[in-house]
Amino acid sequence: MNIIAFTMMGIDKERAKKHAYRIRESSLWLSALLGGALGAVAGMKFFRHKTKHAAFKVGMPLLAFIEIGLLMYWMSGFFQ
16 A cells, blocks of 8 residues: 555656646545555655645654554554
8 A cells, every 4th residue: 555655646747747637636545545655655755745735744744653553453463
């Protein structure tokens, strides 16, 4: 999912440059909520996209932090 979210950021950035049809912000958020937040954050940084939008600037890293925490919690059950 992270690869998909990263790629979506890149595609949306290219479309923004060309003033073409864009990927909806709700679709970007959905890809992040489905486990791709880290990829979305990486895409934001790599493509310099959505970095001035407060919701993305704060929300995506926060969501990535939460997803990493949930993954660590889930993985801790395997090692007990």
